[in-house]
Amino acid sequence: MDFSFTEEQKKFKQEVRDFLEDEVKRGLWKPSCDAWIQSYDPEFTKRVAAKGWIGLTWPREYGGQGLGFVERVILTEEMLRYGAPAACHWFSDRQIGGAVLEYGSEEQKKDLLPKIIKGELYCGLGMSETEAGSDLASLKTRAAEDGDDYIFNGQKTWTSGGSFINYVYVLARTDPEVVKHKGISEFIIPLDLSGISRIPMVDITGTEAWNDVFFDNVRVPKKYMIGEKNKGFYHVMAELAFERSGMERLMGNYPLFDALIKFVMETRDGGKFLAQSDVIRQKLAQLQVEFEIGRLFMYRVAVVMEAGKAPTVEAAMSKAYATAFEQRVANFAMEILGPYGLLWMDSKYAKIGGLAAHSYLGSKGYSLQAGASEILKNIIAQRGLGLPA
Amino acid sequence: MNLSLTEEQEILRQSARDFLEEKCPKSFVKEMEQDEKKYSPELWKEMADLGWVGLAFPEKYGGSDMNFLDLAVLLEEMGRACLPSPFVASVVLGGLPILDAGSEEQKAKYLPEIASGKAIFSMALIEPELGYEATAIKAEAKAEGDSFVINGTKLFVPYGNVADYLLVVARTSKNAEGVTVFIVDAKSPGIKVTLLSTMAHENLCEVVFENVKVSGNNVLGGVDQGWPVIQKALERNDAARCCEVAGNFGWVMEDTIAYVLDRKQFGRPIGSFQVLQHYCADMSTYLEGTRLAAHQAAWAVSEGLPSTREVAVAKAWINQVSATFFNLAHQMHGAMGVALEHDLHFYTTRAKAVELGYGEGNYYREVVAKDMGLA
Numbered sequence: 061m062d063f064s065f066t067e068e069q070k071k072f073k074q075e076v077r078d079f080l081e082d083e084v085k086r087g088l089w090k091p092s093c094d095a096w097i098q099s100y101d102p103e104f105t106k107r108v109a110a111k112g113w114i115g116l117t118w119p120r121e122y123g124g125q126g127l128g129f130v131e132r133v134i135l136t137e138e139m140l141r142y143g144a145p146a147a148c149h150w151f152s153d154r155q156i157g158g159a160v161l162e163y164g165s166e167e168q169k170k171d172l173l174p175k176i177i178k179g180e181l182y183c184g185l186g187m188s189e190t191e192a193g194s195d196l197a198s199l200k201t202r203a204a205e206d207g208d209d210y211i212f213n214g215q216k217t218w219t220s221g222g223s224f225i226n227y228v229y230v231l232a233r234t235d236p237e238v239v240k241h242k243g244i245s246e247f248i249i250p251l252d253l254s255g256i257s258r259i260p261m262v263d264i265t266g267t268e269a270w271n272d273v274f275f276d277n278v279r280v281p282k283k284y285m286i287g288e289k290n291k292g293f294y295h296v297m298a299e300l301a302f303e304r305s306g307m308e309r310l311m312g313n314y315p316l317f318d319a320l321i322k323f324v325m326e327t328r329d330g331g332k333f334l335a336q337s338d339v340i341r342q343k344l345a346q347l348q349v350e351f352e353i354g355r356l357f358m359y360r361v362a363v364v365m366e367a368g369k370a371p372t373v374e375a376a377m378s379k380a381y382a383t384a385f386e387q388r389v390a391n392f393a394m395e396i397l398g399p400y401g402l403l404w405m406d407s408k409y410a411k412i413g414g415l416a417a418h419s420y421l422g423s424k425g426y427s428l429q430a431g432a433s434e435i436l437k438n439i440i441a442q443r444g445l446g447l448p449a
Numbered sequence: 450m451n452l453s454l455t456e457e458q459e460i461l462r463q464s465a466r467d468f469l470e471e472k473c474p475k476s477f478v479k480e481m482e483q484d485e486k487k488y489s490p491e492l493w494k495e496m497a498d499l500g501w502v503g504l505a506f507p508e509k510y511g512g513s514d515m516n517f518l519d520l521a522v523l524l525e526e527m528g529r530a531c532l533p534s535p536f537v538a539s540v541v542l543g544g545l546p547i548l549d550a551g552s553e554e555q556k557a558k559y560l561p562e563i564a565s566g567k568a569i570f571s572m573a574l575i576e577p578e579l580g581y582e583a584t585a586i587k588a589e590a591k592a593e594g595d596s597f598v599i600n601g602t603k604l605f606v607p608y609g610n611v612a613d614y615l616l617v618v619a620r621t622s623k624n625a626e627g628v629t630v631f632i633v634d635a636k637s638p639g640i641k642v643t644l645l646s647t648m649a650h651e652n653l654c655e656v657v658f659e660n661v662k663v664s665g666n667n668v669l670g671g672v673d674q675g676w677p678v679i680q681k682a683l684e685r686n687d688a689a690r691c692c693e694v695a696g697n698f699g700w701v702m703e704d705t706i707a708y709v710l711d712r713k714q715f716g717r718p719i720g721s722f723q724v725l726q727h728y729c730a731d732m733s734t735y736l737e738g739t740r741l742a743a744h745q746a747a748w749a750v751s752e753g754l755p756s757t758r759e760v761a762v763a764k765a766w767i768n769q770v771s772a773t774f775f776n777l778a779h780q781m782h783g784a785m786g787v788a789l790e791h792d793l794h795f796y797t798t799r800a801k802a803v804e805l806g807y808g809e810g811n812y813y814r815e816v817v818a819k820d821m822g823l824a
Contacts, residue, residue: 061744353738357737380734437730
């Protein structure tokens with residue numbers, strides 16, 4: 061048992077920190093909450109790509125670095141600590157590349173992976189539909205075989221990637237005659253195919269980070285299908301473990317947590333600093349304890365992945381736990397700030413950058429996307445503990 | 450980063466589990482609850498013969514030179530079995546501080562006795578007014594020539610009524626940290642030990658010292674230099690107890706799953722109901738968090754790294770989640786869970802005893818707050 065990083069890993073962590081520190085110093089962007097999913101900055105993504113930090117775990121033959129999942133968590137942990145605007149490449153790096161590596165053809169690997177690694181392929185995730193959320197297998201978007209193509213019709217919702225996406229990952233029904241989860245296939249398709257349209261969705265924070273994506277008789281060449289036909293649902297179950305696995309579930313609002321700790325140390329209430337209040341000390345220490353447990357969960361997922369196993373149960377547990385933690389952080393920040401917590405970041409009276417209002421609202425979405433906490437607990441109970449489905 | 454046990458540790462775990470399943474069934478745990486000693490000297494001897502008691506001590510003192518992580522493996526199995534034994538008291542609170550701070554003469558004299566299980570050691574630290582800082586030590590040791598005379602009352606002394614020696618913490622100066630640790634023969638005149646009656650049937654004693662004379666040779670780690678010895682001992686004790694809790698939780702989890710699969714209501718196993726499945730998922734999350742935190746704490750101790758933060762995180766976490774963990778376990782066991790004929794109560798009470806020993810949740814959260822720099 062060893063909970064420490066190797067010397068190389070420590071060096072790598074420092075290198076990532078130095079890079080991000082320098083970016084912040086140069087004023088290239090401002091740290092923010094949920095930046096991994098909401099802050100799109102293609103230039104930042106290209107600078108990260110130039111460091112070789114996209115596709116870190118992928119084989120060298122496809123342009124990756126061949127490093128481990130622990131290294132990837134080290135990288136993402138620092139990105140999140142600094143609230144870096146990594147949304148353009150986050151999804152492709154986290155799960156699209158992995159899906160291509162696992163299920164894609166050699167041709168697809170050679171086509172798609174270098175584009176992701178160079179920071180040029182921004183892929184949204186087209187899974188949910190208006191009638192298919194937690195019950196993903198009931199999705200209706202139809203991909204009907206027609207010669208060398210599939211004809212797509214239907215609608216995806218909550219497709220991530222904002223207005224920056226140039227590719228979209230789509231789960232579509234390729235066989236409507238069989239049991240619902242046995243007729244689904246995976247596609248990664250360029251967004252510029254004729255017949256695809258996109259309407260931005262505005263979420264409770266006012267952010268346009270998601271889309272409704274419509275497919276109206278879109279002719280999709282077969283080469284865009286990833287993996288075997290009608291096996292998509294089985295693939296996606298494994299990919300979702302990757303989607304759930306990451307440090308972003310715990311550290312999406314780390315900039316708020318960090319700023320809150322500084323705030324209570326610098327702010328007086330009467331003669332005393334807020335940090336001298338026993339109630340505040342106790343509560344913040346409790347959150348810190350919960351954070352450190354969450355961090356152990358996240359690294360455990362990476363260690364499981366490193367061993368070549370799908371972290372199905374571990375990732376379900378870490379995500380359900382961590383998104384609830386983020387909600388507690390945001391709520392406690394609001395409690396500390398009182399009515400100041402209501403102010404958006406553009407108000408001259410906003411405290412700690414207006415991060416609290418954004419995170420308080422934003423954190424409500426994270427216990428839903430990529431598996432609602434209830435679904436995740438089903439996974440823990442049924443696949444982890446062997447209770448009947 | 451590696452979260453697995455070594456092959457040797459896996460073997461140790463399995464052999465410990467097999468041994469304890471045979472030697473420490475719940476009928477034995479129950480029997481010991483009524484026993485004045487609260488442990489079986491015969492079983493203790495068997496454990497010593499297996500090398501468990503000496504495991505963490507160097508070979509030259511009769512130990513087998515293994516590390517704290519190896520010890521953690523054993524502790525987890527002991528927690529899982531609800532084993533009543535003076536293991537933690539004698540090895541962790543008694544022996545390891547002597548290894549840390551003892552003179553060569555003290556180590557040569559006492560450690561082989563501890564490692565072989567021949568002598569039982571414990572620590573007399575806590576006093577009736579509670580408090581886990583040096584300032585809480587009011588028992589006094591006055592110098593008289595080459596000796597000291599100890600007066601005071603110590604509470605919650607584990608295995609105090611069977612200990613051969615006690616590490617007694619007493620005040621030797623008015624400075625906040627002016628306390629000294631003495632290695633005291635428990636049979637010395639003036640020592641009166643009374644077993645306390647507790648919820649978990651732990652062996653916890655009141656030990657009253659009335660003009661107890663101790664030779665200056667029995668000072669451990671220097672006069673007025675006792676507090677750092679105690680801090681280190683407590684940190685290690687906490688890490689050890691967290692590992693025991695991890696084992697305790699592990700048994701409760703398995704037992705609860707077995708129960709909800711077996712118990713039928715409305716014509717189906719109650720474990721098929723989603724509400725109960727989610728309770729189980731929550732318990733599993735608390736358990737896994739506890740395991741990771743306890744292992745991290747034990748690892749930091751084992752490596753000799755600064756471990757204050759890791760230990761406090763583990764203990765604060767356990768104290769935070771334990772009540773909910775057991776409430777859920779009991780809720781799912783229905784009324785059977787509160788019946789003495791079911792085994793769950795052994796775990797409910799012992800987990801609570803560990804939680805409340807040497808610092809409640811608030812105490813450990815304050816340690817974390819300080820370490821975070823919250824001024």
